[in-house]
Amino acid sequence: MQIKPSNLSKKIRTLPNFNNPKIIFIGMPGTGKSHIGMELCSILNNMSYGYKFIDTDQLVMEKASMSISDYFEKFGELEFRNLEAKVIKKALSSTANNIISTGGGAVLNQEVYNAIMRQRENGAIIVYTKSYGFNGDDIIFNNSNRPLLKTPSDWNELFKKRAVIYEKLASVSIFSSIDGVRVESKDNSAIISNAFKFYRQNVCSTPPELGPDKSNKPDSNVCGTIYDVIMSMSYDDLIHELTADIPYNSEKIMILHTSNTVAYAERIRESVAHFKLNKQVYLREVPDGEDGKKLTEFAGVLEDLAGSGFTRNDLIIGVGGGALTDMSGYCAAAYLRGIRYFNVPTSLLAIVDASTGGKTAVNLEAGKNLVGAFYNPLKVYCGLESLYTLSIRDFKEAFGEIIKAGCIRDKSILPMIDEFFESVNFGGESGSDSDPVGDSIDLKSLIKLTFKSVGVKIQVVSKDFTEQGERELLNFGHTFAHAIEKHSAYEVRHGEAVGVGMVFAAHLGVELGTTSPKVLDQILKSLKVVGLPSTLSELEKYSPGISSYTLDEFLSVMQIDKKARGADLRFVVLRDFDEWEIATNPSADVLKAAFEATAGV
DSSP: OEEOOEEEOSOOOOOTTOOOOOEEEEEOTTSSHHHHHHHHHHHHHHTTOOOOEEEHHHHHHHHHTSOHHHHHHHHOHHHHHHHHHHHHHHHHHOSSOOEEEOOTTGGGSHHHHHHHHHHHHTTOEEEEEEOOOOSSOGGGSSOTTOTTOSSHHHHHHHHHHHHHHHHHHOSEEEEOEETTEEOOHHHHHHHHHHHHHHHIIIIISSOOOBOTTSOBOOOTTTTSOEEEEEEESOHHHHHHHHHHHSOTTOOEEEEEEOTTSHHHHHHHHHHHHHTTOOOEEEEEEOOSGGGGGSHHHHHHHHHHHHHTTOOTTOEEEEEESHHHHHHHHHHHHHGGGOOEEEEEEOSHHIIIIITSSSEEEEEETTEEEEEEEEOOOSEEEEEGGGGGGSBHHHHHHHHHHHHHHHHHTOTTHHHHHHHHHHTOOSOGGGOOTTSBOGGGSOHHHHHHHHHHHHHHHHHHHHHOTTOSSGGGGGGTTHHHHHHHHHHTTTOSOHHHHHHHHHHHHHHHHHHHTOSOHHHHHHHHHHHHHHTOOOSTGGGGGTSTTGGGSOHHHHHHHHTTSTTOBTTBOEEEEEEETTEEEEEESOOHHHHHHHHHHHHOO
16 A cells, blocks of 8 residues: 655745636545545635636536436446536536546546546646555445445555556646545645645746656656655555656666665666666665764765766665665755755654655764755655564654654644554563564554654644744754764664653753643653653663763753754743744753753663
8 A cells, every 4th residue: 555645845825826727636536536626626715716616426416317326227337427428528618717526437438538638738737636545444435426336445446447547647646545544624725735836836837848748747856845755565566656756857866775775775776677767777885874974975975976977867766764865865955956866764763754854964073964955855755564674673763753743743643652552562571672573563553653643744844844933843852862862972863862852851841831741741651652761861771871971061962953043052842732832041950950850860
């Protein structure tokens, strides 16, 4: 199964010079064509654009004077498709620029297909609401308007036949649902509004290069506003999708990987060769972890790109954990002032944190991520199959970021963490942090949890791409965490440090009278459920001596953290779940009390 939530990285303000084109929704049943279409109609009309929403299924029933199922039973599918085609062609022929939702199978009719394609050529926006399989959404089955759908397998079989047609017609694609769990309507509104703005600015206003099929296809890296985050159980399916998405005019591809991810990099190269894409593919190994984010490694990659003759049309693919995707993204942002890149995160932490959001960086001796850029990938490809090979410690550390997502924006994540770990068995008392996770985790449950966590980041980043305001919320726990990482020489993992950093920030907020004690209690409870440290003393097993550092020594690192403003020391503190503020220059007594409570010695 694959899911594609759109990652939106700029707040929509206006739709300048908008000429009210037709908007036509296509896609499988149950993916929200009518629901999202009606919301879009409302949004645009509130912005003084005159639109009318038309559901062609409703028009068919009015024309037939019976339900779609009854018409099927009485006259058969062929007659229904003929009637449907007449209704849709009439709706499309109207001179009014309406928003039109079509039936899932309507595009199978050649006349309907041709009519929609002509509309696209004349400036209509064809919106494909994507979904990649249902396992349990009873809403769409045994429905009087969906006679072809009785079981989820029916849906998946129809999808296999129709997907290629949807893709050919679409000018904008959005993700709408996953495994029976629907995206909230307000998120749909944001997604379609941003997709709409993106289409207007990058296809209508400035005609892009024509692709090999002579169609206009927006390049999501032109303005960095929208891209897909793709999740798949199967790495083979993921790599096939990645290969199909390689820009046609890229002649060279550099795949950056670590020693642990070379097998995945090789599989991408083999896929490119298998499909005879005529690309030169280079594999380049980068040291694992923070060692791969040194300026010397960064410079080495840039020299190799230049030496191999890479141009702005070419592509970098970063395959690895968060450090690797951070560095590969910054290489893409810096080389020739910006070339295209894909992220392929192979750790859970990279999936929920570093690979999305457009932050790219390398380290200095003075601190972590002090040199970087805001720069989006074309797409992010997450293969959950790779998580089976993670060590237990590597797997658990990601939950520092997942707990953070639950605290700052979506508290429904927190009980999901409890439920997930109730079913996990990491080898009992004899299990070691270095043991592989193996099949002890339920990927179906994990993908839902991961999707919600990534969704929090998408929601925040969409409003504040370059961290001028709300995006600072994502730094909850990170000011202290980065100091922990620095003093441990990065022996303490990022997610582990974030867990303790959140405890420090919560203690700080409680001392200030800002944070509700229940927030602190929940953070401590969730860390315990996962098995993550909550104090500096508990980090001693990973970095002996870390708890012996003084508050002043931690403050010396925090003062140069990238979240500081001038001489001001700033911390994100929570008033409650999903309520936050910035605490600037807390008093020495408050800092001392929070530090001593977090030290745990």
